[in-house]
Amino acid sequence: APETEAPTEVPAATPEHTRTGMSKASLKQAYIDNLFYIQGRFREVATPHDLYMAAAFTVRDRMLDRWVKSAQVYKTSHARTVCYLSAEYLLGPHLANNLVNLGISEVARRAGEELDLDFEAILEEEEEPGLGNGGLGRLAACYMDSLATVQIPAIGYGIRYEFGIFDQDIQNGWQVERSDTWLRNGNPWEIPRPKISFPVRYGGHTEHSRDQAGRSRVRWVADMVVSGVAFDTPVLGYGVGNVNLLRLWKAEAPESFDFQVFNVGDYYGAVHAKIEAETISKVLYPNDEPEAGKELRLKQQYFFVSCSIQDMIRLHLNTVGPLETFHEKFVAQLNDTHPAIAVAELMRLLMDDHAMPWDAAWDITRNTFCYTNHTLLPEALETWSVALFERLLPRHLEIIYEINRRFLDTVRVRYLGDEARVARMSLIDETGGRRIRMAHLAVVGSRAVNGVAALHSELIKTTILKDFYEMSPERFHNVTNGVTPRRFIVVSNPRLAELITEFCGHDRWIRDLDCLRDLEEHAEDPALQARWREVKTAAKQDLALWLSQHGGVVLDPQTMMFDIQAKRMHEYKRQHLNVLHIIRVYQRLKQNPNLGMVPRAFIFGGKAAPGYYMAKLMIKLINSVAEVINNDPQVNGFIRVAFMADFNVKNGQRLYPAADLSEQISLAGKEASGTGNMKFSMNGALTVGTLDGANIEIRDEVGAENFFLFGMTAEEVRRKQAEGYRPWDYYHGDDELRSDIDLVTSGLFSHGDTNLFRPLADHLINQDPFMVLADYRAYLNCQDRISEVYDRPAEWDRMSILNVARMGKFSSDRSIRDYAERIWGIEPKPIGI
Ligand code: OX2
Incomplete structure (x- = not known):
């Protein structure tokens, strides 16, 4: 042309x-x-x-x-490489992000x-890959962006689910799940690598023998084989030449297997085997925290782990050579326990396929893996029944037993006579049915263990991994989570990005978020404040328009404070505490229609696990309260409630820029970190939050005076639980609280049905495991304070600017540098453009 x-x-x-x-x-x-x-x-x-x-x-x-x-430089320089093993990657749309990074x-x-x-219509056309549930999967995606940006050679390994997290519809106030068909129209970002494929075996039995040198050898005779095929997605860093690899595995029937069956004439058997094989990477399990315990889930975990470790060994043999140096070439980060079987798989491959003796193999294994824990919730700690393991992975069970035997011997020597400790630390839980504790396998098989926020990392040491911490404290670390400012500021809030650049006088903050401090000196500048407010209002307008077009709720972006809680639906995150506040404001307005109050839009977003009844009931409650309030002309000039259906990365990008107030109200000690808290704050929202997860560090950074704190500390929670928490005392001791809960079951929000929300109310009054009632009063008081401050725009704007200015720590670039320096021992490998 x-x-x-x-x-x-x-x-x-x-x-x-x-x-x-x-x-x-x-x-x-x-x-x-x-x-x-x-x-x-x-x-x-x-x-x-x-x-x-x-x-x-x-x-x-x-x-x-x-x-x-990048591939050429990495290969010829034998660069040390991080392998991030994660069952989930919640990537979000690629196009806009890649344009920014380019x-x-x-x-x-x-x-x-x-x-x-x-242009906008083209961006809207993209179906996002939702290969994750929530924070854990999104963290993996942020880390892929940051690994490339801080120029660390890395491969992200995972599963190419054909169906990602379900799409959420709201029908009659209830969540309805629709299957996610993101691959239907093709995925232009991936490159299939049919020649990079590995067999993955299941079932059968093992045969033990001795070789000519008298060494014991094990042969695993499996009874099912599937083939894992690589699909590669390039991940480009911001403003650099480095491109890393996200390699996701798809399960297929191995050709040879088909033919075998064909030869004996079992055509339908062959077809069935093919279907069974392909099932393995079919669908993402839609649970956020609670453990699924399904056989297919264990198959998935082993599937992607085995492919990944085989691939790492192949790469090592092709580039470096002898496997004795495997751990010098690779460090493998386990994203929670989902890939923990990797410990046994690397042992198996080194010993059975590469004839390495146990001690040498264990040395390499222990020096290859590092483990990140993401939750303390007991129901989320993965265990697998020994019986299931024996049936599916008989060789791995043997290896786990041997790891355990050797490990427990060291425990016995260290703590003479303390058999209770030995039982607590065992990889096998012998109480009840025998189960394998995947967290223990991950800890024993790793060089380093970390939590995801300061409080969480401390709690790990005093609760679930206390014995392990006492035995080897030097292996325990904290790496506070972070999020990428490319996607969560530049891509999703371009107006704010431009304003920041203008007032900082540079755009270095995009790759060095600490530079946002340059905004601090302008925090009281009326010129910046006015522009700041314009940018926020424009984002609120965008969101209001979108919500009115999708679901029909009309919000006034000019007068209303946008108060947003967007995250998975879970009792520990306490969306119902937020609802009780809405009901309180509603009742106040009904009692006094002339109450002068700051108008508020209460906005929610979040999916519930399909089998989590209480979480689904919370969605129904929010929508039911919304219906009553939004249609009540006495109050709807002051308050409105909106539930944004299908909260995902794309929709999150519409919410974060538009929030005035970010709700981070989990019970202290339950939210390991939270990352939504960071995304909101980076976009100028002020936080109402408990001393939980990364909220604590956010408050430390932005200053206590710029953060709305309420509620019990983790220590107070622990004490209250130990004393015997009695929610009904709160219910009977606080007239307003009682009246708010009673309104939930009064039938007002359920067209006269007094039973619909009864389970929710009863659970609060009688059990209340997440202490909603205990924190209710403190939360309301805090919310009143928030309304007062919002009424003083100059003060609010100043606080908002300072929040953004002081968010540098929460860039995932910082998290990755922490990992690289303190845990991985790995240097950047810069590649210019
Ligand atoms: C989540 C945690 O609940 C959340 O607090 C944290 O920010 C996120 O992981 C990333 O670290 N599944 N999801 C999580 O933990 C598990 C298990």
Whole structure:
């Protein structure tokens, strides 16, 4: 195509230029070419999806250009590499993020305009890969972004679920799940690697023998084989040449297996085997915390772990050589216990396939793995029945027994006669049915263990892993979680990003978030405050418009404070505490319609695990309260309630910029870290929160005076529980609380049905495991304070600016640097552009 652009543009484009060039002209030409050669379309007949695909391929080509260079440098320099093992990656839409990281958002937008494309519509067309449930999966995605940005060679290993987290509809106030079909229209970001595939075996038995040298050898004769095939997604760092790899495994029936069955004429048997194999990577388990305990889930865990470890061994043999140095080439981070079977799998591969003696294999294994714990909730700690293990992974069970035998001997020597301790620390829980404690396997098999926020890491040491901490305290660490400012500021809140850049005088903050401190000196500047407010109001307008178009709730962005709680639905996160506050305000307004109050929009978003009855009832309650309040003309000028259906990454990006107030109200000691708290605060929301998880550190950073704190501390919670917590005392001792709970069951919110919400109310009054009633009064008082401050805009804006200015610590870049320096011992490998 002839160049008609300004002289700074590349001259007459060669094919190479248009394929990877960053100028507007190259982008335009590449876009047209991709539409034609990949989608087989020209502009006039292209569907919106064709237009999106062409954009995605245009961006992908530019990433692949850098990817190849990264791979070459990593390979020839034998770079030490992090392997992040995670059953979940909650990636969110790729296109806008990749444009930002490539640094071509603006020029691409202009190219789009000149081609007469609707840029926003193209971005909207993307189906996000929702290969995770919530915080844990999103953390893995943030870490992939930061690993590339801080230039650490890394591979993310996981599962290419055909169906990710379900889509949530709200029907008649209830959650209805729809299957997520993100792959239906093809995924332009992944590259299938049919030649990178590994067999994964299940079942059967083991045969023990001795080789000629008299060493014992084990053969595992399995009775099922599936094949794991790699699908690679490039992950580009922001403003750097480094591209890392996200390698997700898809389960297929191995060809040879098919043929075997074919040869004996069992055609249907072969088809059945194929279906059974493919089932393994079919669907993501939709639980956030509680453990699923399903056989297919264990199959999934072993499936992706085995493929990943086999792949690491292959890479090592191809590049470095002898397996004795495996742990010098790789460090493998276990994202919770879901991949903990990796400890036994690496042992098995080193010993059985590579003839390594136990001690050498154990040395390598122990020096390869590190383990991150994400929860203290007892119901979320994974255990697998020994019987299931024996049936599915007989060889691994033997290895686990042997690890345990050797480990418990060291415990016995260290703590003479303390058999109770031995039983507590065992990898096998012998109380009740025999079960394998995956957290213990992960700890024993790892060089380092970490929690995800300061409080959480302390609690690990005093509760669930106390014995292990006492035995080897030097292996316990804290790495406070972080989130990527690229996706959660630059992509989702471009107006704020621009304003920050203007007042900081630079955009270095995007890769060095501590630079946001440069905003502090402007916190009281009326000029910044006015602009700050404009940006917030504009984001609220966007959200209000979107909500009115999706679900029909009308909110006033000019007058109303946007008070948002968006996260998985769970009793420990206490969405019902928020609802009790709404009901209190409602009752106050009904009693005194002339009550002068700051108008508020209470906005919720979050999915409930399909089998979690109480969480689903909370969704129904929120929607029922919304229906009554939003239709009551006496109050709906002051308060409105909205439930945003299908909270996912894309919808989260609409919420975070628009929040004035962020609800982080879990019972102290229950939320390991939380990361939504960081996303809101980075976008200028003030937090109402307990001293839980990363809230504590957020408050330390932004200053206690810029954070709305309420509620018991973890220590007070522990004491109250030990004394015997009696929620009914609170219920009977506080007239307003009683009246709010009674209103829930009065039938007002349920068209006269006094039974619908009874289980929820009864549970609060009688059990209240997450102490909603104990924190109720403190929460209300705090909320009243919040309304007062919101009435003083200059003060609120100042606090909001300071929150953003002091969020540097919560960049996932900082988390990754912490891991790299303190846990992995790994250096950046910079690759220029
Ligand atoms: C979540 C934790 O609940 C949350 O507090 C934390 O911020 C997040 O992980 C990332 O560390 N499943 N999800 C979590 O833990 C588990 C288990």
